[in-house]
Amino acid sequence: xxxxxxxxxxxxxxxxYIFSFWILxxxxxxxxxxxxxxxxALGKFRELGLxxxxxxxFTYGPLAHWFGAPMGQQRFQPLPYYLLGLFIAGIIVxxxxxxxxxxxxxxxxxxxxxxxxxxxxxxxxxxxxxxxVIALFLLIVSCSLRKTADLTGIVLLIILSACGVLYKxxxxxxxxxxxxxxxxxxxVSKKIAARTFLLCxxxxxxxxxxxxxxxxxxxxxxxxxxxxFETASRYSEVMIxxxxxxxxxxxxxxxxxxxxxxxxxxxxxxxxxxxxxxCLIMAFLGAMLLLFKHGFVRADLSHxxxxxxxxxxxxxxxxxxxxTGFKTKGKGEKLLLCSASLLLLVLYLPxxxxxxxxxxxxxxxxxxxxxxxxxxxxxxxxxPELFQAKRAFxxxxxxxxxxxxxxxGRAFGAKGSKPRITxxxxxxxxxxxxxxxxxxxxPSLQLYSTGPHSRAHRLExxxxxxxxxxxxxxxxxxxxxxxxxxxELTDLLPPLGSHYRVIDVVEGFTILxxxxxxxxxxxxxxxxxxxxxAPGELLRISFDQPQAVNGVLWRLAATxxxxxxLDVVVTATHANGERSEYAWRCYLSQLQGGVLxxxxxxxxxxxxxxxxxxxxxxxxxxxxIKSAVAELRRSGGFWNLPVIPRRVSLKVDYVSxx
Numbered sequence: 001x002x003x004x005x006x007x008x009x010x011x012x013x014x015x016x017y018i019f020s021f022w023i024l025x026x027x028x029x030x031x032x033x034x035x036x037x038x039x040x041a042l043g044k045f046r047e048l049g050l051x052x053x054x055x056x057x058f059t060y061g062p063l064a065h066w067f068g069a070p071m072g073q074q075r076f077q078p079l080p081y082y083l084l085g086l087f088i089a090g091i092i093v094x095x096x097x098x099x100x101x102x103x104x105x106x107x108x109x110x111x112x113x114x115x116x117x118x119x120x121x122x123x124x125x126x127x128x129x130x131x132x133v134i135a136l137f138l139l140i141v142s143c144s145l146r147k148t149a150d151l152t153g154i155v156l157l158i159i160l161s162a163c164g165v166l167y168k169x170x171x172x173x174x175x176x177x178x179x180x181x182x183x184x185x186x187x188v189s190k191k192i193a194a195r196t197f198l199l200c201x202x203x204x205x206x207x208x209x210x211x212x213x214x215x216x217x218x219x220x221x222x223x224x225x226x227x228x229f230e231t232a233s234r235y236s237e238v239m240i241x242x243x244x245x246x247x248x249x250x251x252x253x254x255x256x257x258x259x260x261x262x263x264x265x266x267x268x269x270x271x272x273x274x275x276x277x278x279c280l281i282m283a284f285l286g287a288m289l290l291l292f293k294h295g296f297v298r299a300d301l302s303h304x305x306x307x308x309x310x311x312x313x314x315x316x317x318x319x320x321x322x323x324t325g326f327k328t329k330g331k332g333e334k335l336l337l338c339s340a341s342l343l344l345l346v347l348y349l350p351x352x353x354x355x356x357x358x359x360x361x362x363x364x365x366x367x368x369x370x371x372x373x374x375x376x377x378x379x380x381x382x383x384p385e386l387f388q389a390k391r392a393f394x395x396x397x398x399x400x401x402x403x404x405x406x407x408x409g410r411a412f413g414a415k416g417s418k419p420r421i422t423x424x425x426x427x428x429x430x431x432x433x434x435x436x437x438x439x440x441x442x443p444s445l446q447l448y449s450t451g452p453h454s455r456a457h458r459l460e461x462x463x464x465x466x467x468x469x470x471x472x473x474x475x476x477x478x479x480x481x482x483x484x485x486x487x488e489l490t491d492l493l494p495p496l497g498s499h500y501r502v503i504d505v506v507e508g509f510t511i512l513x514x515x516x517x518x519x520x521x522x523x524x525x526x527x528x529x530x531x532x533x534a535p536g537e538l539l540r541i542s543f544d545q546p547q548a549v550n551g552v553l554w555r556l557a558a559t560x561x562x563x564x565x566l567d568v569v570v571t572a573t574h575a576n577g578e579r580s581e582y583a584w585r586c587y588l589s590q591l592q593g594g595v596l597x598x599x600x601x602x603x604x605x606x607x608x609x610x611x612x613x614x615x616x617x618x619x620x621x622x623x624x625i626k627s628a629v630a631e632l633r634r635s636g637g638f639w640n641l642p643v644i645p646r647r648v649s650l651k652v653d654y655v656s657x658x
Contacts, residue, residue: 006107010114011096015089017118018134020371021126022085023378030390030429034480037428041445044431048439053166053216053224056441057456059231059449061166061224062216080215082379084163088135091156095138099317102145103270103324113320118367120316122352123359124309125367129171133287133310135160136175137317140283141267143182144276145321149191154200157182162208166215169228174290178283179204185282189275227456231449236297237563237587238451241481246299247639253296253307256347257288260315262340266322266333287314289560297562305355308348315344394432401474401506402433408472408503408511409436419471425488427476427509440470448480452490453593464495469514473500477508477602484568484584485602486538487595493609497523497657502611505603512610523610523657531654533575533624536608540653541568541630542594553643554588563587564640568650572599572628588644591632596655599625609657628652 028039042064045052053062063084100110124130139160143153161179165172183200186192192200212221264284268277288311295307322337329337352359395402405421412419413436420440423430425448431439443459450456463469473496479485489496500512531537557563568586573579582599598605630650634640 007100007110008093008097010107010110011093011100013111014096014114014117015092016375017368017371018092018125018131019085019089020374020378022088022128022131023082024126024374025378025381028390030393030432033429033476034426037426038445040429040432044428044439045441050439050441051216051218053212054218054220056445057224057227057443057459058445059170059228060168061172061228062212063163063166064168087159087163088131091135091138091160095135095142095153098142099138099145099320102142103321105320105324113316115368116364117313117316119359119361119364120309120312122305122309122312122355123363124306127306127309129168129306130309130313132160132164132167132171132175133291134313134317136164136178137283137287137314140178140182140280141317141321144185144271144280147272149186149196154183154186155203158200158204158207162204162211165208165225165228166211169232170290170294172228173232174287176204177286181279181282181286185275185279189273191275227444227459230455231446234450234454234589236293236558236561237589239297239449239481240562240565240587241297241299242565242635242637242639243299245301246296247637249299249304250296250639252347252351253292253304256308256344257292257311259340259343259347260288260311260318261285262336263315263318263322263344266337267318270321270324284314284318293562301356308351308355312348391432394429398430398433398507398509401430401509404504404506404511405434405472405474406436408513409434412436412471421472421474422470424473424475424492425479425485427474430474437472440468448483448488451587451590452488452595453589457491461491461495464492465499467517469499471514473512473514475510475512475602475606477510482585484586484595484597486598486605487584487586487590489602490590490594490596493596493657494525496606497525497610500610502606505607508603510603510606512606526656528654528656531625531627532656533626534656536598536605536657537625538605538609538655538657539570539572539597539625539628539630540594540655541570541591541597542651542653543588543591543632543648544651545648546592548648549588549644557641557643561639561641564642564644565635566644567633567635568597568630569633570597570599570628570630570652572625575624575626586632591650594653625654 028043029036030040038058038060041056041058042052042060044050045056050056051062052058052060052064063080096114105113118125121127121130136157139153139157143150143157146153157175157179161172161175164175183192183197187194187197209221212224213219216224218224261284264281268280271277271280291307291310295303295310297303319341326334326337409419418436418438421431421434421437422440422442424442426446428445431437443463444450444456447456447460464473475489477485479488486493496512499515501515502510503513504511527540554563566586566588567583568591570582571579572582580599582597584597586595600608630652632644632648632650634642634644634646
């Protein structure tokens with residue numbers, strides 16, 4: 001008994017270390033309008049009794065609802081949050097100990113391995129995704145090491161995969177793929193019967209649905225999944241970025257993964273049979289592809305750090321297995337293992353300096369020594385007083401806007417009603433600066449991740465046309481990643497034109513008010529082939545040369561890497577004879593359905609198109625466009641794969657909202 005407890009002690013230490021980070025409340029940055037807004041939403045929705053998956057949709061699912069910090073007066077102590085953390089910690093204790101036993105490591109080596117393992121997190125010790133990836137691979141490796149089916153491990157993997165789907169779609173895809181690969185390998189190896197295989201798949205689906213209903217309060221799992229998979233499929237086309245340091249890091253990351261693949265291949269030789277070996281390799285390759293894309297589609301330092309922080313612990317686990325029995329290996333295997341490990345080390349050490357965060361031995365020691373303090377603070381919960389300063393910061397960020405909105409709210413209140421309000425495109429944090437309003441959550445908190453002509457945008461358009469549409473809509477002046485703010489609203493402009501009117505523009509934000517119930521404005525989109533010169537006239541730009549791009553190669557490039565960067569360049573001739581050129585970032589699926597564009601700013605366009613007669617127009621309309629031509633241009637660089645010509649002409653139509 002004591003011997004068994006002693007052998008499990010190192011794994012228990014790691015589990016407590018991870019759990020101490022797990023239960024710390026996730027904070028939100030009031031100064032970050034994009035990332036802060038969705039983190040804020042996790043807690044705000046919980047405070048208001050709203051649900052991710054029912055009232056609104058996001059790439060984070062209903063389980064992540066409990067990871068948000070509180071916005072009300074209660075302490076942050078949700079039981080589901082702790083239970084999921086204990087579940088992950090339990091997997092680590094049980095299955096890391098099993099791997100240690102299987103590879104027959106001494107207690108001293110186990111202890112040293114556990115103490116040093118968090119160094120591979122690259123400063124991402126508090127990332128739940130890193131913890132989930134570790135638990136996932138401990139289960140896969142442990143189950144693959146056994147000569148017989150580990151039914152307990154399979155059940156735990158089913159629960160983990162279902163939780164993964166409802167925590168975040170990207171991790172859910174990875175964990176569900178790993179589960180399917182494991183079950184298939186066990187079936188092919190005849191370690192489980194076909195009936196057991198079907199029962200496991202059925203159990204997974206039942207667990208997923210039950211958890212979704214309990215955590216979201218909704219029965220519409222299919223809608224949640226279809227929206228999630230739509231985002232996953234479009235992400236590599238819509239959310240792409242290439243930063244100055246990105247290009248060399250693509251090569252470094254691929255070399256890093258190649259070194260890890262050698263460890264996976266060597267570890268697979270220790271698995272119980274060819275089926276188990278193939279299972280490990282397939283699960284590894286699938287996870288590496290998804291983690292690579294998660295880190296390098298956006299290609300900024302924070303996403304890259306998450307990539308290295310997720311894959312390096314997996315490499316460490318595989319190294320423990322692959323180096324077992326090193327003395328008995330042939331010279332070729334020894335040389336290969338040592339070369340791969342040296343390569344990983346050579347790349348890993350400079351990466352600690354390049355990536356942000358505290359990634360050093362002193363920080364590792366401090367994290368271990370403060371584990372008990374984190375546990376106490378986590379169970380104690382987060383004090384609501386913390387958010388008073390955050391609210392004050394937001395309230396001072398747009399004083400004129402909040403003054404105008406609060407005046408509108410008081411006018412509603414004088415009539416005995418509390419107006420419902422929503423914000424676009426990512427301005428949800430502004431809700432903390434207004435008074436007398438009720439938040440009307442839009443169906444999607446991340447419209448920019450799919451773009452126009454997607455199901456998410458169609459649901460948003462239906463929301464703005466429905467009886468439950470908000471009374472007030474506030475639209476910010478900019479769009480993400482150098483996109484056109486007008487183009488991003490392509491699907492939303494028709495319902496906005498039919499059911500809203502502009503009542504003011506303050507600090508660049510456009511305020512729209514819903515028309516009286518049952519009284520649509522009658523505005524409709526009217527298309528012509530020639531410019532009419534009307535105020536607020538838009539251009540509709542579309543890709544009408546399908547033969548110019550190979551759809552299969554395009555999809556393959558977007559799946560294995562990411563789509564190339566594309567820019568739309570419009571050359572317009574105005575009625576006064578002047579010529580102007582406009583350029584913005586765009587993407588193929590957006591152009592295939594056609595997007596709207598206007599040379600003026602978004603507030604100017606909305607004023608010209610949707611204003612009532614009483615609204616002051618602070619800026620004169622630009623000279624009317626007489627004609628325009630548009631061209632699609634692919635950016636240079638080897639990373640912008642040549643799956644579309646460098647230049648393609650686009651079709652231009654003219655649109656008036658009358």
